[in-house]
Amino acid sequence: MQGKEGRGPPPLFLPPVATEARPENISWIRGFRRPGVVPGLGLFLVALLLVWLGVNLYQKPSDFLSVALEGLTLGLVYGLIALGYSLVYGILELINFAHGDVFMLGSWISLSVAAHKIGLNETTSGFAVVWGLALTLLAAMAFCGFLNVAIERVAYRPLRNAPRLAPLITAIGMSFILQDVGLNRLGPAPVSVPNILPTGAVFTIGGHEYRWSSLIVAVATLPILFLLIWLVQRTRQGKAMRATAQDQEAAAMMGINVNRTISFTFLIAGALAGVAGLLYALYSTNIRYDQGFQLGLIAFTAAVLGGIGNLPGAVLGAILIGLIQQFNEGLSWHAPSSQWTQSIVFAILILILVFRPEGLLGERTPEGG
Amino acid sequence: MSEYRQPWWHRWTGLLGEPRRRWRAMDARERFQAGIVLRVLLLGALIYIAWPLALLVAVIFGVQYGLPYVPPRFAFVRRGAIPTIILIVAVTYPFYNGSLTDMRLFGAFPDVGTAVIMGVYVIMAIGLNIVVGYAGLLDLGYVAFYAMGAYTCAWFASVQFAHRHIHFGAVGVGSNTPGIHISVWALLLVAAIFTAIIGIVIGLPTLRLRGDYLAIVTLGFGEILPQVANNGDSLGGFNLTNGPNGITPIDSPGFGGLNYLTGSGSFFTSARLFFWTVLVLVAITIFCSLRLRDSRLGRAWIAIREDETAAAAMGVPLMRTKTWAYATGAFFGGIAGAYFAAFKSSTFPSDFSFNISAFILSMVILGGMGNVWGVIFGASFLAYLNQEGLANIGHSLNQTFGTHLEVPLYQFGIYGAIIVLVMLIRPEGLIPSARRQAEFHEGVHDTPLYDTQQ
Numbered sequence: 101m102q103g104k105e106g107r108g109p110p111p112l113f114l115p116p117v118a119t120e121a122r123p124e125n126i127s128w129i130r131g132f133r134r135p136g137v138v139p140g141l142g143l144f145l146v147a148l149l150l151v152w153l154g155v156n157l158y159q160k161p162s163d164f165l166s167v168a169l170e171g172l173t174l175g176l177v178y179g180l181i182a183l184g185y186s187l188v189y190g191i192l193e194l195i196n197f198a199h200g201d202v203f204m205l206g207s208w209i210s211l212s213v214a215a216h217k218i219g220l221n222e223t224t225s226g227f228a229v230v231w232g233l234a235l236t237l238l239a240a241m242a243f244c245g246f247l248n249v250a251i252e253r254v255a256y257r258p259l260r261n262a263p264r265l266a267p268l269i270t271a272i273g274m275s276f277i278l279q280d281v282g283l284n285r286l287g288p289a290p291v292s293v294p295n296i297l298p299t300g301a302v303f304t305i306g307g308h309e310y311r312w313s314s315l316i317v318a319v320a321t322l323p324i325l326f327l328l329i330w331l332v333q334r335t336r337q338g339k340a341m342r343a344t345a346q347d348q349e350a351a352a353m354m355g356i357n358v359n360r361t362i363s364f365t366f367l368i369a370g371a372l373a374g375v376a377g378l379l380y381a382l383y384s385t386n387i388r389y390d391q392g393f394q395l396g397l398i399a400f401t402a403a404v405l406g407g408i409g410n411l412p413g414a415v416l417g418a419i420l421i422g423l424i425q426q427f428n429e430g431l432s433w434h435a436p437s438s439q440w441t442q443s444i445v446f447a448i449l450i451l452i453l454v455f456r457p458e459g460l461l462g463e464r465t466p467e468g469g
Numbered sequence: 470m471s472e473y474r475q476p477w478w479h480r481w482t483g484l485l486g487e488p489r490r491r492w493r494a495m496d497a498r499e500r501f502q503a504g505i506v507l508r509v510l511l512l513g514a515l516i517y518i519a520w521p522l523a524l525l526v527a528v529i530f531g532v533q534y535g536l537p538y539v540p541p542r543f544a545f546v547r548r549g550a551i552p553t554i555i556l557i558v559a560v561t562y563p564f565y566n567g568s569l570t571d572m573r574l575f576g577a578f579p580d581v582g583t584a585v586i587m588g589v590y591v592i593m594a595i596g597l598n599i600v601v602g603y604a605g606l607l608d609l610g611y612v613a614f615y616a617m618g619a620y621t622c623a624w625f626a627s628v629q630f631a632h633r634h635i636h637f638g639a640v641g642v643g644s645n646t647p648g649i650h651i652s653v654w655a656l657l658l659v660a661a662i663f664t665a666i667i668g669i670v671i672g673l674p675t676l677r678l679r680g681d682y683l684a685i686v687t688l689g690f691g692e693i694l695p696q697v698a699n700n701g702d703s704l705g706g707f708n709l710t711n712g713p714n715g716i717t718p719i720d721s722p723g724f725g726g727l728n729y730l731t732g733s734g735s736f737f738t739s740a741r742l743f744f745w746t747v748l749v750l751v752a753i754t755i756f757c758s759l760r761l762r763d764s765r766l767g768r769a770w771i772a773i774r775e776d777e778t779a780a781a782a783m784g785v786p787l788m789r790t791k792t793w794a795y796a797t798g799a800f801f802g803g804i805a806g807a808y809f810a811a812f813k814s815s816t817f818p819s820d821f822s823f824n825i826s827a828f829i830l831s832m833v834i835l836g837g838m839g840n841v842w843g844v845i846f847g848a849s850f851l852a853y854l855n856q857e858g859l860a861n862i863g864h865s866l867n868q869t870f871g872t873h874l875e876v877p878l879y880q881f882g883i884y885g886a887i888i889v890l891v892m893l894i895r896p897e898g899l900i901p902s903a904r905r906q907a908e909f910h911e912g913v914h915d916t917p918l919y920d921t922q923q
Binding site: 193194195254255258259262263264265266268269270272273274275276277278279280281283284393397400404439440442443446447449450453454457 | 605607609674675677678681682684685686688689690692693696697699700823827830831834878879880881882883884885886887888889892893896908909
């Protein structure tokens with residue numbers, strides 16, 4: 101498969117319809133497609149953001165650096181969730197609303213396995229922590245993966261030929277059901293997770309500690325990301341996934357079991373959500389039954405920012421969103437602070453969809469005007 | 470290569486779709502017979518729950534079966550009969566409400582205050598039905614319009630802007646009270662128009678997107694507006710929304726000489742007056758919605774819903790038509806929000822979470838997208854469940870089985886299950902519109918070749 105896809109690294113998941121050439125002359129028939137004002141306005145907003153960041157960097161470089169590191173860490177965790185959205189969107193063109201809640205249940209299962217079954221807590225140390233967390237990780241991945249597969253089987257597969265809004269609506273319904281399960285398991289109040297990872301400082305920048313737990317969380321995401329890239333790009337199953345994403349019928353004619361491939365994609369996406377659930381629980385030491393909805397939307401924004409359906413784009417978008425969130429909450433010069441975080445993230449979502457619906461790395465699809 | 474076979478468990482996981490397949494395999498006569506059987510079963514269940522309900526439904530079914538035999542000279546009876554029955558039952562509801570015995574399982578019949586809330590939700594659901602059911606645009610942020618309506622009412626009929634002193638037709642407010650006090654009836658219209666304008670402003674940049682992207686963007690707006698309301702107590706030093714504390718004493722609308730505030734007897738109680746006025750609002754909403762559906766604009770909406778590309782090729786201006794759908798839906802959302810704020814005499818940012826949007830959406834889905842009557846049923850039923858029904862059901866279940874279920878904990882799971890089950894088993898809703906039913910069962914190719922706007 102190398103060498104066939106032209107120069108440059110091949111995109112992991114092409115958006116399904118992106119290969120169709122858009123007739124260029126449409127803009128001549130129906131007037132200007134995009135007046136110069138619109139990208140100009142978008143660039144102006146980006147420039148404003150950069151100026152704001154520059155002033156903050158100039159005023160307190162140490163704050164800026166430590167906040168950026170935290171943002172990177174958070175962004176990598178978001179990236180795991182965003183990848184789940186992107187994988188599913190790439191293959192089914194479905195926004196899997198329930199994904200965020202699968203992630204929330206991943207946090208819940210991690211907590212109950214690690215703290216209640218295995219009995220990890222602040223005082224556990226050494227190999228017990230490593231083995232315990234490895235077991236928890238496996239449990240969370242398996243649980244979330246199979247949960248996601250079950251959701252696909254029950255709620256999405258019967259509607260594959262229905263109008264496109266139908267599976268989206270069942271996805272919202274599934275999200276409600278899972279959120280309710282979380283509410284019953286976790287209760288309405290936030291549940292605190294013991295500090296299993298070491299909390300000492302790796303290094304200190306201008307009075308801000310970067311903790312070991314953050315470092316471990318950030319580093320733990322990397323092998324998973326590489327594993328995913330290897331899986332999608334180098335294995336037979338990954339090839340089947342890409343083929344199914346491009347054209348289900350043609351893939352079926354080539355002997356690919358489409359249903360199984362889609363189930364496999366949901367399994368991978370769910371397992372990623374499980375990893376994210378564990379890492380988020382360790383990172384924030386606080387889980388809530390509605391975190392899936394909140395963080396799921398943030399991660400979805402990240403996926404859209406990077407170009408939905410595009411896997412490297414999802415990670416890039418997630419890192420950007422994590423940085424933006426932490427800059428917003430951590431910087432001092434004219435930062436809107438955490439009560440506006442959600443509005444800012446959604447404003448980014450809306451602006452991206454309006455100005456550049458294909459995202460940063462994606463290609464133009466008919467979906468966004 | 471081995472033959473492809475479905476694994477054995479697919480049969481069981483696919484059970485949900487089975488009734489739909491069975492139903493589609495029947496011919497018209499078998500459907501008619503099955504319809505009678507199902508109606509009789511429903512009546513049996515209703516007799517078990519409460520005989521007055523069963524009587525009402527039996528009368529409606531009887532009229533339904535009898536209507537085809539009405540001679541053509543009296544064709545107007547066909548259209549008017551069932552709505553008239555329901556209208557009479559509804560208008561007189563406060564009179565016999567107290568003398569009805571409790572339902573089994575569901576407990577007491579909803580009181581008049583609950584009925585007002587049901588009416589408000591009906592207005593909202595009909596508004597959302599215009600966007601989702603007629604035009605086929607999935608709007609997950611409908612609560613934003615509701616919030617705009619409520620806050621418009623709150624700004625202009627309370628002491629929120631105490632440094633202003635404007636009075637116009639407000640009832641029951643002393644002339645020295647600070648703040649802006651405008652008659653709530655006028656504000657209903659103001660709020661509706663203002664919300665419709667907001668709908669256009671939100672719609673213009675976003676309606677170019679289609680399908681699921683539009684859903685996400687509306688969801689984004691639906692999340693941003695409550696947060697603005699929550700943080701709006703110091704927007705650059707200006708207290709716009711009073712933050713999480715909400716704007717709380719909102720003026721009550723006056724009811725002519727029958728104002729309960731002036732104490733004109735026990736007959737015209739506050740709840741009854743609000744109930745009858747909300748019925749008038751619901752009637753106006755239904756009328757507008759039906760007339761819009763049959764208008765040129767409404768047919769354009771349905772054309773867009775069924776096939777956007779074909780509609781554009783036939784000369785339907787997509788952007789304008791969609792924006793009108795959005796504005797109209799927002800208009801009714803605004804009325805409902807303003808009226809509800811005046812009824813509760815308060816508005817809080819926490820009233821406007823995404824859950825409300827999904828709740829209203831599940832009303833539309835349960836009843837039947839595109840069908841006003843179905844949506845009215847779905848909205849009243851779910852609003853009743855939310856207000857009283859679920860708690861009552863939990864109570865009677867706990868009494869019967871000696872369990873300790875806390876039903877509010879299962880509330881959203883139940884709504885989610887309703888959404889999923891309806892979409893799987895009967896995607897056209899309980900009372901479908903024939904046209905929508907055909908779309909769901911024969912399928913519509915709504916994937917565009919490429920976008921045709923602009």
